[in-house]
Amino acid sequence: MSRKIERLINLTIALLATKRYLTKKEIFSSVDGYEGSPETKERMFERDKDDLRNLGIHIEVGGFDPAFDDEAGYRITSENYQLDIGNISGSDVALLSLAAEAWRGAALDEAAQSALIKLKSIGVESDLDAIPNISPQLRTPNIDFEAISQAIAQRGVLTFTYIGRDLELQNRRVAPYAISTRKGFWYLAGLDLEKNSVRTFRLDRIDGLIQANKSSTRYEIPVDFDIVNYLENVGESEIATVDVRKGKAHLLRIHALTLVDKGEWDQMTLSYQDQSRIIESILWHGDDVLVVAPQELRNGVISALKDLVRSHV
Amino acid sequence: MSKIPQTPLSRTSRLLDLVPYVSAHQGIELKILADVFEVTSNQMVADLTTLWMCGLPGYTPLELMDLSFDSGYVTIHNAQTLSQPRNLTIEESIALLLGLDLVMQSLPDDRKDLKTMATALIDKLSLRANLPSPLRAEPENDHHIKSAILVAISSKKLMKIKYHSLYSDEITTREIQPVEIRTENLHDYVWAYCEKAQAFRSFRTDRILHCEQAHGSATLTGTTADKVSAIPYSLKIRTNKREAMERFNLSKAQMSSKTTSHAYSQEWLIRSVMASAGSSELTEPAEIRAEIAASAAQILQKYGKS
Incomplete structure (x- = not known):
């Protein structure tokens, strides 16, 4: 296991450190850990690329000139790799820590903690004295945040079965815009692709799993869409x-x-x-x-x- | 201690995040570092040992990362390439955005400065994560009540509470000795010995309108568990089935043509059937059914008069 981890880290370092694109040949000869027949190395490299992508590391492909039958090259740019949040203060870090702590024991606990580690790695110490002693908590029983957040991020489409007013099961296809809590329930708002209008769904009324799919047509989340306003103003008062x-x-x-x-x-x-x-x-x-x-x-x-x-x- | 099963990917991810963390916290105690990453000290030593073998191509001491942790304190040098923290993943951004919104709304009103700061962070993170539509989390209003309950639990002190009991629609003042806070269906309940009832009762924290410390400690003379008898009932649900399922807290399996369940309060049962506005019919018990008919007829009369 360690060998593979070492190789992935060495590959990340090599691709980050290079200014120009590295060809596979260069990678195999310089990065530690690529061993065996050319086919083995090739397979290893393909898997490693997938693994790094799954970790959210974006590998750029380029640098080849088809006219000269050049080989493709690879690199990771620091703009893509590094956290860029601008200047942040100790009070900012304290607020972000509270935000992460709000997930203790709830759905996105792990993601919140790993985000916090990254923020604390910027090197600014949390100034807890600057903020009042509050510890708000989020509650998220059995909610599939992963599918929803992936779909929101990639502007993908969610498909799920929704329990209708008379318990009839409805198949919904929704381009998600946002999620929110209201009066103790979680809501998802988005464009219902069958009805072609914005709808909200109470997440506890979704039956079974939520599937996130790539969208065939790209959609944009309206910039001025505010889920709280939407939930509060469904009709005329x-x-x-x-x-x-x-x-x-x-x-x-x-x-x-x-x-x-x-x-x-x-x-x-x-x-x-x-x-x-x-x-x-x-x-x-x-x-x-x-x-x-x-x-x-x-x-x-x-x-x-x-x-x-x-x-x- | 580690919560997630170790996979090469989860370890790689942790190692990549270790480098910037240690770079920003040179000389950190190994034990503390292990706690931050929620792993055992042994696992942390294994992680650091693996990192020690990594570096720029060439892999001579000049190119390898220079780690030291034998003394129990961790330092890292020659790790510039990885020393900046990684970008947030989309899940991490969503977690922080929802958390920040909750924090912002939970801040006291006189801390406009911090609210502005939190809003600026939300804007910055949303822009970076390409999430234009705000993610919103509503705070609960009973935070100070819960803090007071926790104090009473740990100090074993009596509390005086003003409580809105939903089914009887009354506000009562009681002295309780809280035992624990439980969470069920998104709501917090405090399980406590109630002096007034001389028995254990559970109170929903968001219906505690006011609380303060009382003097003395509980007498605890009553039964340890509240002996409530369940009322079996049957329903015929005509329309709005989903609403009935949620109102009467039924499972899908119970949603047959004749639904049977148990209620723990007659008041709750009557109010729930009334509130279903005719879409659910209580078939049994007959006396409660008759009471609903009488009550509805009596209210109708009032409308007739005015």
Whole structure:
């Protein structure tokens, strides 16, 4: 195992140190570890190139002139290889450390820790005294971040099975834009390629594995796309006026826009986008919450109550 | 100790990252270095030994990396080619971006300076990683509550909490002795002995509205486990099946024509059926079914009057 590792490191060093492209012949004669028949060396080299690419190391191919039947050459440029994050301060490193620590025990823990090692290798010491003592944590049960992040990075396409409203399984093809948490759930936003419009998906409603595929047509992520705005503004907002019994419906009270004391009851206004969602929250509170306006919402609640009576008597 | 199984690739990756790390931390203690890379000291010695054999073509002492670690402290020289840290992989960038967004939003409001700094870092990293659309992570609001609970657990002190109990929709004040924090379905719960109930109860941390240290310690006279009896129930789910599955916390296997499950609170069951707005029908138990019908009829009357 060590021999292979040594060879990969020596190859990386040789390709990074060279200013011009190195031909395979030069590599085989100068880089330690290429032994055996020409075919063996060739196979070793092909595998090594793949391995380095899998480590995220980009090998440039070039330097040959087809007119003269020249051999292809290889090199790694320092611009591609090295981390270039400009000037960073001790406070920056402290913030980045907190960012990495937020993944402890969660999906991207390993990636976060290896990123942190790279950042700490810049040689700037973390100034922990500069930042308040907070330790926010991310939670990511069973989420396939790898497929999603690869697809976002390569502008690839994700295919997955999504559980629809009536548990029907839908096959989706999505060009992913971004991921976000909201109210304890993870969401993926992207262009649904069948529907040709932007959609959001709750990740816990994906059934089975997410596959990342190369896209046949390249797409761009809109520069001004903001997933949080998108999730918050799915439709036009309406204002509901509701009567709420004193000391009750604390879940709704948190979102009250206005509140008027009416003795035994309070009258509140609430903003909502999805009528069926707000009807659910109103009904959850039983006779502690009554809709005053708009009439359409009142009718919606009345019709749901009639359904409930009809199906339960 | 190493979390990931060793493959030649994972080791190569670690070795490539070791060179810039040691270059920036000359003379670092071997044990500390092993901890940073989350490997054993023996593994670290093996890694350093392998690196010692690497260098520029020629591989004479002039070209090989010059490592020293026999003293228990690690130094590296003659390693300029690899001395700069490697670029971040896309996963690493995504991890940092989501983490930074969470950190930025968790910073106190009076630290505008740090928020600006975090935003600048996010912009810089997004640009480098070619991720124009922001990755967002929402912070939880109960951080200070959890810190206080952890203090109470370690000091075995009583806490006074103001708690919103969802099913009865009441805010109560209780004295509890926290035992541990558990995470289930993205939420944190504190498992604690409740003086008021004289039994162990679990409280969702984000529904603890306020907490403070109380005097004294718990009496612990009650039962060690809360004896709650499960209420078996049956549902007929007409439409919005996915929503019903999530609301009633059912598995796919339970989503047959007649769904049966158990509830631990009658209040929860009634509220959940009401909130499903007629798309789910409770078929059993009959008395709760009758109560739902009566309750819905009574609310209807109120709408009729106004």
